[in-house]
Amino acid sequence: MTDKKLHLILCWHMHQPDYRNLTTGEYMLPWTYLHAMKDYSDMAYHLESHPQAKSVFNFVPVLLDQLEDYSRQFEEGKLRDPLLALLDEKDLNNLSSVRRGLIFDSCFRSNHTKMIDPYPAYKRLSDLYKHHELNGEASLDFLSGQYMADLLVWYHLVWCGESVRRGSELVVNLMAKGSHFTLADRRQLFDLIGKTIRGLIPRYRSLADSGQIEISTTPHYHPIVPLLIDFKVARESMPGVVLPEATCYPGGLKRASFHITSAIESHRDRFGVAPQGIWPAEGGVSQAAATVFAEHGCRWMASGESVLVNSLRGLDGNQPLPSRMDYLYRPYRLATGDHEIVSFFRDDRLSDKIGFEYAKWFGRDAVDNFIDELEEIWRHTPEGESPVVSVILDGENAWEYYPYNGYYFLSEMYDALESHPFIRSTTFKDYLDGCVESNGMQVQLPLGLVENASTTSPAMGKLPYLVAGSWVYGTFSTWIGEPAKNRAWDLLCTAKQNFDLVMGSGRLDKQEVELAHKQLADCEGSDWFWWFGDYNPQHSVESFDKLYRDNLANLYRLLKLPIPEQLGKPISHGGGSPEAGGAMRRAA
Incomplete structure (x- = not known):
């Protein structure tokens, strides 16, 4: 019986940009608190419910800043999010046109197929709005304060995570009631949202303290660090790209260092330890960026598969590559001057299957396919090498397109991983700790890369140079050049x-x-x-x-x-x- 294992690292990236007007403190968009009550709560629940499963959660500090800010708003009773404040508004009959417009503009901005149409009472509110909208804006004035109350309640009910819904008698009762929600109903739901948000950071810290999850970080306000340092690195993967008129971002290296240092301090304050590794914003990496990450004590970083392909091919792009089975499923050491950092690269196909494809499948079938894909990787990686598969994706936006916020897919996926005979869910930190502890032997890797490996931990490659790029297409085209x-x-x-x-x-x-x-x-x-x-x-x-x-x-x-x-x-x-x-x- 072989002792070959497959090490699966699931990394869920949690991020929202800063939606606050920093002059007034008012939130201009509500997505941070909505994802908090739906996705951040559910994702913690699934790990709490599967104590043998492991995952990595990447929290961007500017998101944590906002979660703490919302917690203070609830504690102090001073709301600076105008949509959330409307849920707690005493009189909805005499709203200004601006506040009524905010309700109409916000409360139908969800995935209709998964978050509105399944609920008849909510769909009736949507249909009634469409009817009045067709008759002109003045017709919307006939929609009453009770209509506004019902719409606000339903909007926040469907943005409750499935774990919140199943664990709260209040949510079940309100959904059963369906309409004619009172001020007391609204305020009870408001209080539940506050309780959910206030509990999030402590829940994740508890999971991290137990060793079940690793929490990683991103430069504080989510900048593309390689572009801050040097616009011209975009040409390493896009040779003909037209760059901004400015030749460079002024003082970019110093700004990159600020964002990284601030992220590490934020992490230590909130989770009691410095982060072991970093998911750079958008998986954006370059040789210079890797050097800065390493200089700040980051043990590992991660990026997209296409970045690895470009780096193995070299700057001239002419180096032939073997099958992806022969190079993708291992991390790579990268020398950066006096420091060294290990880089992991996501399996783009598997990550995108979770992000985009499995939402259309029956949950059990999707999980079976995911496990089959992993087993196929295990069978076809080189003999004597235990592959490491990095599945890295958005941990919040995908679930809006799944039935029940991905509840069945995630529950059954973690069930399958807990009981699988040779797939081991792990974290970047735990994997690297295992490499340090194992006694390796020298093995020859593709492209002349040589490093340690053993039958119980995967080989580790070496990269002579990291070609700049991101997880999207392996380039920076999403952020520059247009x-x-x-x-x-x-x-x-x-x-x-x-x-x-x-x-x-x-x-x-x-x-x-x-x-x-x-x-x-x-x-x-x-x-x-x-x-x-x-x-x-x-x-x-x-x-x-x-x-x-x-x-x-x-x-x-x-x-x-x-x-x-x-x-x-x-x-x-x-x-x-x-x-x-x-x-x-x-x-x-």
Whole structure:
């Protein structure tokens, strides 16, 4: 009987950009608290329910900042999220047109097939809205305060995680009641949301303290670190790409170091230890970025399969490759000057199956297929080598497209992993700890890469150079190279130049400097650039476009400088209809 195992690392990436207006503290979009009550709660539940299963959860610090901020809002009773505040509003009969518009604009913005149509009472509210909308905006004025109450309650009910729904008598009773919800009903649901959000960080810390999960981090405000350091690295995987007019992001290496240092401090404060590894924003890596991660003590990092392919082929792209079975299912050591870091690479096909395909399958069939795929990898990797398979994907947006928020798929997947004879779920940290403890032997790997391996732990390759790219297509095309994206970078570069001038002038006091630094960090996040482009849906593009320009305008205000006129003009308009609403993207 062989002792060959398959090491499966499931890494769930949890991220929301900063939706706050940092000047007013008001939330401009509600996605952080909605995903908290639906996805972050459910994903913790599945691990709590499967104590023999292991996973990695990557929490971006700016998401944790917002979760803690929401917790304070509930504790203090001072709400700065306008949609959440409406659930707790005493009088819904005399709302302003702006607040009524917010309800209409928000409460049908869900996956209708999975989150509205299955509930007759909610679907009736949707149908009634469509009827009045067809008769003109004035017709919507006839929708009563009770209609608003019912709509707000149903919207928040369907955004409750399946574990919350099954564990709460209140949610079951409200769904059974169906309509005519009272203020008391709304406030009980409001209190449940607060309790759920306040418990999230402690639940994940408890799982991490027990050793069942590893929590990793991302540079604090989710910037694309390789592009902060050097725009030109985009040409390593896109030789002909047109870059922004600015030759580089001013002081980018120092900014990258700030985001990483801040993330490590955030992690230590919240979870009691420094993170062992890092999922760079969007899996964005480069040789220079890897060096910075290693210098900050990161033991491991991860990226996409296409980045590995590009790196093995070399900068000239001419190196022939063997079957992916011969190179993908092992981590790689990367020398970075005086330091070393181990890089894992996701199985793009399996990760995308969970992200996009299995939602369309019957849950048991999807799990069986997933296990079959892993067993096939186990059978076909080189003899004597125990493969490590990294499945890394969005841990929040995918479940909106699954029946019951992915409850049956995730439950049955973890069931199967707990009982499987040779598939072992593990974490990046535990896998590396096992490598250190094992006594290896020298083996010859493809492409002349040589490293230690044994029959109980997989071989580890070596990369002489890491070609820059991300988990999407192995390039940075989602964030740079398109006219709107380049314009957004140029606006940011100009703002950073002004920032540097003001910081050097001594015009601001300590508190003003701190606020300006935080606002700049918000502007450096990757999400703004993700959404720019006409292939994305109009409403999302407009929302993120405005948020980005508002953030830049706030930065100029904090610097006590005039706001450039061009920040009043949209950067991009959208109009496409991408898969999963554009919030997720396939790797290839």
